[in-house]
Every structure is written in structure tokens, then in C-alpha cells.
Amino acid sequence: MTPVLSIQHASLVYPNGNGGLLALDNLSFDVAPGEFVCVIGPSGCGKSSMLKLFSGLRRPTEGQIIFEGEPLVHPRRRIGVVFQKANLMPWRTVLQNITLPLELERVPGEAAMSRARELVELVGLAGFENARPRDLSGGMEQRVAIARALVHRPDVLLLDEPFGSLDALTRERMHLELLRIWDRYRKTVIMVTHSISEAILLADRVIVLTARPGRLRADLPIRLPRPRTLEQVFTPEFGALVTQVRAAIE
Numbered sequence: 001m002t003p004v005l006s007i008q009h010a011s012l013v014y015p016n017g018n019g020g021l022l023a024l025d026n027l028s029f030d031v032a033p034g035e036f037v038c039v040i041g042p043s044g045c046g047k048s049s050m051l052k053l054f055s056g057l058r059r060p061t062e063g064q065i066i067f068e069g070e071p072l073v074h075p076r077r078r079i080g081v082v083f084q085k086a087n088l089m090p091w092r093t094v095l096q097n098i099t100l101p102l103e104l105e106r107v108p109g110e111a112a113m114s115r116a117r118e119l120v121e122l123v124g125l126a127g128f129e130n131a132r133p134r135d136l137s138g139g140m141e142q143r144v145a146i147a148r149a150l151v152h153r154p155d156v157l158l159l160d161e162p163f164g165s166l167d168a169l170t171r172e173r174m175h176l177e178l179l180r181i182w183d184r185y186r187k188t189v190i191m192v193t194h195s196i197s198e199a200i201l202l203a204d205r206v207i208v209l210t211a212r213p214g215r216l217r218a219d220l221p222i223r224l225p226r227p228r229t230l231e232q233v234f235t236p237e238f239g240a241l242v243t244q245v246r247a248a249i250e
């Protein structure tokens with residue numbers, strides 16, 4: 001199958017007045033349409049930098065990103081991004097935060113609102129349409145951010161540790177929510193995480209990066225049956241995968 005996204009021999013150097021800081025080094029892998037890929041690696045290894053390349057917000061110093069056969073040179077509406085922090089507008093309601101990207105493109109208010117209501121439903125926030133971010137929990141804020149990223153019906157969803165700040169129970173609920181959304185729309189997902197079990201529970205494939213500069217350390221298929229459930233975490237198959245991913249990281 002033709003990949004929807006590929007990173008090809010990408011290196012990224014940040015200027016630092018001292019010859020530059022090499023964040024990513026000759027990184028290459030392909031992502032198939034509908035695939036759920038998790039990327040894991042030590043702190044500072046370049047995961048967020050890699051996601052910025054996939055979002056088109058930044059260009060690699062060498063190499064390229066290919067999106068549907070064409071070099072990706074700027075952000076695209078069909079690639080939605082959720083960063084580690086929800087970054088909601090505090091003065092806007094849930095609905096208004098979700099419609100923001102549509103407003104910026106002058107989509108008529110009615111159409112934008114009906115789309116936002118659909119998404120509120122999808123991410124399980126019905127009843128909170130008019131709440132402001134200060135009245136939401138961390139998990140609810142992240143749901144709004146996910147809804148906002150879905151507003152353009154993107155084909156690809158990029159997630160940068162979206163559940164990093166959530167407590168363990170909320171995180172588990174969000175995993176199930178994300179799997180439900182993915183199951184329904186089969187978007188391509190690239191998600192950065194620090195959590196080995198999160199990566200295995202969600203992904204079709206786990207990409208392991210080395211410490212900085214980020215290079216491809218391992219590319220492990222996760223062949224656990226779907227739909228995934230939290231109970232799978234306790235199976236021997238899951239345990240074996242944890243050991244395998246941990247070995248690749250260390």
C-alpha cells in the first residue's frame with residue numbers, strides 16, 4: 001500500500017550559535033493509511049521535533065516529508081495536530097474553541113456550529129458546550145483539543161503526548177475514547193508517548209527512537225487483536241511486547 005506519510009532521511013539541526021544542535025539524524029519510516037503508530041524514546045530525543053516535521057510547521061534540514069506522494073512544505077488542513085498542552089482560548093466556550101479553526105477560514109457560523117456539536121458528542125462532552133476551559137478537567141480540555149483537531153476532518157492526526165498530564169484513570173478512559181474514535185473514522189494516527197504500555201495498547205506499530213540525535217532504533221509491529229481492551233494489558237502477549245519495547249529503549 002502507498003504510504004500516506006513518509007519521513008525520508010530527515011535530519012533536523014536547530015541553530016544554537018555553536019555549530020547547531022542535531023535533534024534528528026537521518027530518520028526514515030513510512031506510515032500506511034489508517035495505521036496507528038506510536039513513537040517512543042528518551043526525553044529530548046526529538047519526538048516533538050519529528051511531529052513538527054510531520055505537521056509541516058517545520059522543514060527538515062536534510063531529507064523530506066512526503067504526504068500522499070508530494071513533499072510536505074507547509075501545514076495542511078488534512079493533517080490535524082494535538083499538542084501536549086491543550087492550548088484552549090480561556091475566554092471561549094467549548095463550542096467556540098472547537099469552531100475557531102473554521103472561523104479563521106470563514107466557514108459560515110451555522111455550518112461550523114453543527115460540526116462542532118457533532119464533535120462535542122464524539123469526544124463525550126455533551127452538556128459542556130458552553131463551559132469555559134477553567135470549568136473543565138485536564139482530560140476534558142484534551143478532549144476539546146482533540147475535537148478541535150478533528151474539525152477539518154483530517155486524514156492524519158498527530159498527537160504529542162496528549163495524555164501526559166492526566167492521572168492514570170483519566171488516561172485509561174482517554175485511551176478507550178481515542179480507540180473508539182479511531183475505530184469509527186480510521187484516521188491515520190501518529191502519537192508520541194513516554195508510556196510503553198500506552199504505546200502497545202493503542203498502536204499497530206511502535207517506533208523507538210534513540211537518545212538525541214533521534215535515530216530509528218526499532219520498528220515493532222503490535223499484533224494484538226482489536227478492538228483492544230484494558231484487560232489485554234494483563235495478558236502474557238502484552239507482557240512480552242512490553243519487554244521487547246523496553247529492551248529496544250535500553
Ligand SMILES: Nc1ncnc2c1ncn2[C@@H]1O[C@H](COP(=O)(O)OP(=O)(O)OP(=O)(O)O)[C@@H](O)[C@H]1O
Binds near residue numbers: 015042046212
Ligand atoms: N525550537 C527549538 N530551538 C532549539 N532547540 C530546540 C527547539 N526545540 C527543541 N530543541 C532541542 O531539540 C532536542 C529535541 O527536542 P524535542 O522537544 O523534539 O524532544 P522530545 O523527544 O520531544 O522530548 P520530550 O520527551 O522531553 O518532550 C532537545 O535537545 C531540545 O533542546
Ligand SMILES: [Mg+2]
Binds near residue numbers: 047048049
Ligand atoms: Mg516532546
